[in-house]
Structures are given as C-alpha cells and as structure tokens.
Amino acid sequence: MDGHQYLYRRNPDVLLEWGEGGGPVLVDCRRWRKFSAKPALVGLLHQLDRPQTADELHGRWGGADHADEVHKILERLAAAGIVHRSAPDGDGRADGGGETENGPGGDGWTPYELAVHAQAGRGPVPHARRGTPPPARFHHPEAGDAIALPDGDDVPSRPLARVLAERRSVRAFAPAPVPLPLIGAFLDRTARVRGHFPPRAYEQTQRPAPSGGGRHSLEVYLLAREVAGLAPGAYHYDPFQHTLHRLCPWTDGLAALQQRTVTDLALMDSPPPAGLYLASCTGRTSWKYEGMALSLIYRDTGCLMQTMSLAATDLGLASCLVGMMETPLTAPFLAPYRDRLIHVGSMALGLPTDPLAAPAVEPLGG
Ligand SMILES: Cc1cc2nc3c(=O)[nH]c(=O)nc-3n(C[C@H](O)[C@H](O)[C@H](O)COP(=O)(O)O)c2cc1C
Known part of the structure; x- marks a missing residue:
C-alpha cells in the first residue's frame, strides 16, 4: 500500500x-x-x-x-x-497504540493516571530523604479544649473471623447519639500511636493499621454531630495523647461539609450522627518516598479504612466508607492547612438500626 x-x-x-x-x-x-x-x-x-x-x-x-x-x-x-x-x-x-473498542488508550486510563502509576513503579526520586523528616505529630495550636478519651480496654471484642463475616457497609443509623466510650475504643483500636521505630529522628511510628515506611501521614478528624458527651463540632484526634482537640463548634458549614462528603455520596436519607474526615499530611510520606508518595498515601488510606470498618463492626457501630476526595479540601477547620493536607476519604459512623439496615445480598448459586 x-x-x-x-x-x-x-x-x-x-x-x-x-x-x-x-x-x-x-x-x-x-x-x-x-x-x-x-x-x-x-x-x-x-x-x-x-x-x-x-x-x-x-x-x-x-x-x-x-x-x-x-x-x-x-x-x-x-x-x-x-x-x-x-x-x-x-x-x-x-x-x-494499544487501542481497543474503549477508544484512545484502550483501557480507560487517562495519561495523568498512567503517569502517576508509571512514576510510582520507579520508586522514590534520587533526592528523596533530604533534610529533616517532618514530625509524625500534627499540631493544631488554634484548638480549644482537649478531651481525654477512654481507652476502650473494657469494651468487649469478638473473634476476628466473626467480625470479618459480619462487616457490612451501612447507610442508615439509629436516631441516637453515639456513646463517647465507643468513639474512644474505635480510635484506640484503629489509629492510636503505640510507639516509635528507631531511630527516633526518622519520625516513624507504629499504629494499628500498616503504613508504607511507617510514615503514617493520615490525620483523623471527627465530625461529631451527635456524640453523647461531646459538644457538637469538629475535632482533631491526637493519636499520641489519645485525645480529641476541638477545632470548631457545629455550624451550617460543617453540616454542608458532612452532606457533600458523606450523606449525598452514600445516598443516605439523613446525615450520620458522626463522621470521619481523613486527611493526609503528605510531606511525611513524600520526605522519604517523593515520586511514589501519592500511591503510598492512597494505599495507606485503604489500610486505615479497612482497619476502621472492621473495628466499627467489632464495636457494634454501623459505618460506611466514602472514597470521594475533595480537591482542594474545603473543610472549614482546615483552612490554614490547605497547602499541607489533602483529603483522602471519609467514613460515616453511628449506631445501627434494629434490624441492621444493610443492602440484601443474594447467596452464590450452586
Ligand atoms: C474506597 C471505598 C470507597 C467507597 N465509596 C463509597 C461511596 O462513595 N458511597 C457509598 O455508598 N459507598 C461507598 N463505599 C462502600 C461500598 O459501596 C461497599 O463497600 C460495597 O458496596 C460493598 O458492600 P459491603 O461493604 O457491605 O460489603 C466505598 C468503599 C470503599 C472501600
């Protein structure tokens, strides 16, 4: 031709x-x-x-x-x-071209996604690990009251196999506030710092969920609309002290945040009594892994989310994860930190209805 x-x-x-x-x-x-x-x-x-x-x-x-x-x-x-x-x-x-009936590119990836994946597969850039590692602890100097949380040692737990069998995403909650001891036990079992990996200067901590390089970039914020014993508002969880730091009272702005990051996306009829807003302090991971940091942060998020869903089930809490990420983040209580934190997902938390309001599952056919 x-x-x-x-x-x-x-x-x-x-x-x-x-x-x-x-x-x-x-x-x-x-x-x-x-x-x-x-x-x-x-x-x-x-x-x-x-x-x-x-x-x-x-x-x-x-x-x-x-x-x-x-x-x-x-x-x-x-x-x-x-x-x-x-x-x-x-x-x-x-x-x-690797082109198929799916059109250009063939497999549904955008060039941006391909670039992030390719870069992550090449490992950290040569100049990673330069300078001082960012601290593993995130301070909110503007925070108000610090609320010490109960450990949850006396909250019963069930065999792992049963918890795995019962874990479900639940999108409707009992019209009752979440007891603070359950929130305390939940955060103790999912996010609390247990110690440091040496050398101390590397700022690598050990916590219930695994994290690439022990960098643990994820910060947990509690949107407490109805938690018994807690003034409604937004709180930062300090995983070193096992305390909640109050960042702001409940406002229309928080209600709107809850609505657009959880309630709407999970197609809930009404907002959950409590929610978690998960944010990554990206510098902690990129200090060591620049070039593949985003992929590690996403995977750390998956690990934390799974740990949280299992712990919620174990504690008798109803929960639903939401993967949508706000870019840039709009949480009003994080306005001063928009260049240091990224939103990586959310979770709804509440007490279950009786019987549990979870979508029906058809058993596998023979
Ligand atoms: C990363 C991630 C993101 C999710 N995002 C949403 C979401 O935006 N809305 C929602 O209703 N459920 C969300 N879910 C829950 C899933 O829909 C749910 O896990 C799935 O339907 C299976 O149901 P099960 O968890 O009860 O087994 C998410 C789950 C994960 C792990």
Whole structure:
C-alpha cells in the first residue's frame, strides 16, 4: 500500500511538559518515555487531533515543503510511538497504540493516571530523604479544649473471623447519639500511636493499621454531630495523647461539609450522627518516598479504612466508607492547612438500626 494512505493521529497518552532548559518534552505516559522536541513538532502534533494522511496534514501544517517530508516525519514519530498509524480501510486499530473498542488508550486510563502509576513503579526520586523528616505529630495550636478519651480496654471484642463475616457497609443509623466510650475504643483500636521505630529522628511510628515506611501521614478528624458527651463540632484526634482537640463548634458549614462528603455520596436519607474526615499530611510520606508518595498515601488510606470498618463492626457501630476526595479540601477547620493536607476519604459512623439496615445480598448459586 502507498504509505501516503496511512492515517496518523497523536497518541492520546502523550503529554507535553517543559524540560530543564525550558524546551518542550513529549512524555509517553504509558511507556514512560520522554523525548525532547522542537517547537515545530509540537505544532505538528497539535494538528494531529484526528486521524489524517500525510497529504492532509501537509495542507494544514506549514512546517515542511513537501508531503514526502511530512510522511517521513510521521513515520519516525509512529516508530517512536508518539503518533499512532492505521490503515484507512483497516479495522480501526492503530499500530502500537494499544487501542481497543474503549477508544484512545484502550483501557480507560487517562495519561495523568498512567503517569502517576508509571512514576510510582520507579520508586522514590534520587533526592528523596533530604533534610529533616517532618514530625509524625500534627499540631493544631488554634484548638480549644482537649478531651481525654477512654481507652476502650473494657469494651468487649469478638473473634476476628466473626467480625470479618459480619462487616457490612451501612447507610442508615439509629436516631441516637453515639456513646463517647465507643468513639474512644474505635480510635484506640484503629489509629492510636503505640510507639516509635528507631531511630527516633526518622519520625516513624507504629499504629494499628500498616503504613508504607511507617510514615503514617493520615490525620483523623471527627465530625461529631451527635456524640453523647461531646459538644457538637469538629475535632482533631491526637493519636499520641489519645485525645480529641476541638477545632470548631457545629455550624451550617460543617453540616454542608458532612452532606457533600458523606450523606449525598452514600445516598443516605439523613446525615450520620458522626463522621470521619481523613486527611493526609503528605510531606511525611513524600520526605522519604517523593515520586511514589501519592500511591503510598492512597494505599495507606485503604489500610486505615479497612482497619476502621472492621473495628466499627467489632464495636457494634454501623459505618460506611466514602472514597470521594475533595480537591482542594474545603473543610472549614482546615483552612490554614490547605497547602499541607489533602483529603483522602471519609467514613460515616453511628449506631445501627434494629434490624441492621444493610443492602440484601443474594447467596452464590450452586
Ligand atoms: C474506597 C471505598 C470507597 C467507597 N465509596 C463509597 C461511596 O462513595 N458511597 C457509598 O455508598 N459507598 C461507598 N463505599 C462502600 C461500598 O459501596 C461497599 O463497600 C460495597 O458496596 C460493598 O458492600 P459491603 O461493604 O457491605 O460489603 C466505598 C468503599 C470503599 C472501600
């Protein structure tokens, strides 16, 4: 076939960034290859937003005198994977594109997601671990009262196998406040610091949930609408002292936060009596793992969420996780910390209804 009949299109996984010297760099986020490019080439790729032949492109792009020249450039770009090439009467599949019926890219990933995944797979950047590690403890100097929490040692626990068998996501709660001793036992069993890993200067702590490198970047905030013995408001959990620090009273702003981060997303008829707003103090993880920190933070969040759902079940609390993340975070009590914290998810907490209001599950067929 005459090569001029091939159709060429920009590889949708290729993003543009600016290199050290300021010149354009093309990044193939799927294969994680980078190419420095002349500005004229960026102009050519700009035109390749839909499949077209070298002759068609020659008519739109003024960077070459002859269509033959454009064809040669396109062939070189196709060999490098920067553009995809397909036959005009072909089955729509482009050479080297990994393209399927799902469309460009083929598997539903955006180039940004591919880039984060590729970067995470390469491990930390060489200059990670420079300077002083950020402290494992997050202070809220503006906080009001500190409320010492009960340990929960005297709150009964059940065999793990039973807790695993009973764990469910629950989206309706009894119209009763959550007892503070249950909140105390819950935080004791899920988030409390038990000690340090040496050397102390590394700020690595040991807690109930595992965390990449013991960095434990996650901070727990309690949105207490109805917790018996606690003034309604937002609280920070200090996992070192096992105390709650009051950040603000319950306001319309907190009610709206609860509504958009939990109630709406879990399709609840009414807001839960209590909720957790989980935030990562990202610097703790990125100090050691810059380059793959975000992936570790997400995985730490999963570990903490699972620990929390099991502990809630064990304690007889109803709970539902919510994975939606606010970017940027809007929690009014975290306004001074918006450049240090990211929201990573939420959890609704309350007492269960009787019988437990959980969606029905059909047993597996034989
Ligand atoms: C990371 C994560 C995010 C979730 N986000 C939501 C959510 O936004 N809304 C919701 O109603 N449930 C959410 N859930 C709960 C799931 O819907 C629930 O786990 C799933 O339906 C299975 O039900 P089960 O937990 O009772 O086994 C989330 C769960 C996880 C682990």
